[in-house]
Amino acid sequence: MATRSLFHSLRCRFTNGVVIGNNFEPSRFSKLYSADAAIGGSLVEESLKSEEKDDLRSRIFRLRLPKRSVTTVLEKWIGEGNQITVNELRDISRELRKTRRFKHALEVTEWMVQYEETNISDADYASRIDLISKVFGIDAAERYFEGLHLASKTPETYTSLLHAYAGSKQTERAEALFNRIIEIDDLSFGAITYNEMMTLYMSVGQVEKVPEVIEMLKRKKVSPDIYTYNLWLSSCAATFNIDELRKILEEMRNDASFNEGWARYTDLTSIYVKSSRLANAESTSPVEAEKSISQREWVTYDFLMILHTGLGNKDMIDQIWKSLRDTNQKLSSRSYICVLSSYLMLGQVWDVAKVIDQWKESKTNEFDISACSRIVNAFRDVGLKEKAKDFHLLLALKKCGLPNEES
Template identity: 25%
Template sequence: MWVLRRASIHLKNRGLSSGITRVCCVKGEIARCYSENYNAGIVEPQGKLLDELVYSARFYNTSSSSRPHTEVRTFSSHAGAKSSGEQDDDLEDAFSEIETPINVVKAAASGDEIDDESTSESELSEGEGVADDMQNELETLGNETNVGEQRLRTGATSAMTTAILSAPALPVSKVLDKWVEEGNEVTQAEVSLAMLSLRKRRLFVKALQLSEWVESTKNFEFLENNYASRIDLIAKVRGLYKAEDYIQKIPESFRGEIAYRTLLANCVSANNVKKSEEVFDKMKKLFPISCFSCNQLLLLYKRLDRKKIADVLLLMEKENIKPTLFTYQILIDVKGQANDINGMEQIVETMKSEGLEPNTQIQASLARHYAAAGLKDKAEAILKEMEGDNIIKNRWACHLLLRIYASLGRDDEVGRIWKACESNPRVQDCIAAIEAWGQLKRIEDAEAVFDKMVKNLKKPSSKHFSVLLNVYADHKMLAKGKDLMKRMVESGGTAGPATWDALVKLYVRAGEVEKADFILEKAIKQQKKRPLFSSYSAILDQYAKRGDIHSAEKIFRKMRQAGYVSRIRPYQSLLHAYINAKTPAYGFVERMKGDNLIPNKTVAGLLAQVGAFRKSPVAELLD
């Protein structure tokens, strides 16, 4: 238990209740690990953890990420010089390759889930998205997920799932009414396995219909975890506010922490800071604060507002909440992304002193950050530890090893690991190998792995094509990218946000930002889905580099309309547009304040540059 006392730092309210913002505490072990290498000039702070996270400029503007399809990037290109008529024709040709096939329209009409690449938008480090989503899924859904996982491990199949998937055009209720008439029994275990199977396929609409049917037919009594599952599905299919409304309809005896933490996890997954903080504050009033809830905020702030991490850690110390392995995983990643290797290692030592050993995700994170910092020996030592004595027995680590060895430039190790997988590769191994060979500029090897993967899949989806498409984009191979898109359409694949992101990058990298802009706009109109943040950013950065203020402002406005507000990164790009156009940006600070943003050191420097273009009132009158 951490000892408490009043510290010398007075923290300003940052959107959480006073329970977080006015906590005072002594520097604990985790705080000490988080703080050794910072000196921000604050008057004798007691908790150096707070010095680092609250005051250090490193955390005010950190955007490092190693995952290529989610990271914000800056590109260098210039549009072609064709006439407007020719260009419009080319744009139509370019986008016609990803028109929505008729079968997708039918699937949408049936109410089924059609987006096979529902990538959560956020600037995550490689491997975070899937791992964090699974962490939320397991912790929030509890027994339902555990029962399904246990049966899957034993090789069990779900007759209920088979029935649902065999009639994709029919509502689940009709399918299961007939299924029951045929003499099948509806049990908690069968429903749990079916629910997990549908979730793994991202058929959330079907899963929600299944949940509604089970409750309406009263085949068995709903438990707390069944209600939590419904909340999770409503949030995914109908939105956070509908999920919040549903909580009030749950019997009061089941309206407990699991229900609210499921809602909180979905708010965090949606990167909705305001709603996440509202739900967290409500939970504080209703229940004792759990480490799960604190971890959710840490995860959110890691992505969007790292200076608030200190507030959560203060609260954890005040409430004597012991960090879990997932807590350390988040903090280690924050340290690594800030390139604070000493601090990262100190966190690991503290974690071990608490009796916790690094899991696979933490080991992979450490190796990635060592590689990014140029500490190859340390990175390779961890990779060898992950691999163990027999890579065949430790196949689960292959996809992680492939990517990290590629970041180290180790063609030989990538080849060795892939050879161990090649005879019977899993999809995630193939995806990792494609990315690895692409990073090593061995395009033919990436293409060979892709062909092998597609051959083994019954129906490859757009997310599988997007992996190779990103490789082509990274190497400015526009013609190959267009051919790949034609191949995807011919195979019945459909484009979603991740595919759009790869296409945007493909055209931007090829120097055709107008085409990228057009493709994204048309895709949004066709499917009414929200593009990834990085798709907008790639286009905005390019317009900014060219000093095209009109186009940059247009993209900036679309980002805000899509819900990407309260982020400082787009403002930085927009300022670059004004600087490159040598034009003053009047009222810029006021615009930022409207989104509750305060200029950081980088933005302040950009504002100073753009301020030099201001003219005197007399000069403006003469103009």
């Protein structure tokens, strides 16, 4: 179309092969025609590529707007005489989730349930619960779960609903569901279910409840995984329970389910804790010394921060805090509480004041005065009354609205 317009414009300037006017430039015409031809060729090539990739996945992923219907695409695909397999739909739904196209992913799972119900797995129902919570909200996800057949109320679907509650920090609903879960004797729940509750407690600042979940996990004889230990260690670090940290490391070292690399890591960390050599061994810190362990297996940063605090290594605390702030991930109130506690333990009042300002200025976190109150109370409870008093005074100077200190 563009080429035709170009020729029409130029034709007006020719009569019997003679150029009319003095402004016609053959070189310019050549460039314009070449550019137009290149665009046309590119469109043809793109069209051919689209035709080559005219499979179900490509058709669905070409639906850019959420309001466009995946169901219509699936029905048309079947109407053309094509086949659809459950595994293919699972893969497409998984890819859609990764790109945060939750509404389209949900439509794919709805098709699966409607036409392939006999082939639906527990994981498929669990995925639907998670997607419904993201698209329509927690209440809709809860109604869907309660409406499932008893046979479909499995550890996977229970845990998926629990994950939805935890993700939206609905503690009471999560606790009610968790209490139902632990009363069920004919289903076997794994560590992931307990991890969800611990993650929730850590995220809302109820660190003191984590040991209760661990106690229940052990009572049910559920084997902890690496995330269980990470959360457990973090809760101890947040409450300054160094003795419990040592016990956990000992338990981890004796856990047969962990590989040799993790065992070496815990051995090294325990040696540092016992010998207090970490402050003089910056180049051989646990993380650096055991590079064979993947990042997902490392203990959380707050544990490492408290560990270095116990050994008086301020430089490492500075480095860890800088690394955390330099990342793109959202810092939780737990991270601020941890670094504040570390600097307080070491008497670094200037650093404490700086962190308070950073927290108050943070765009992703509102300053949590109740969390600061817990720090004051925790220091007072372990006999560090002077440090608690200093922190309380500093908060007052920063006009943080902390209640008057009791005598």
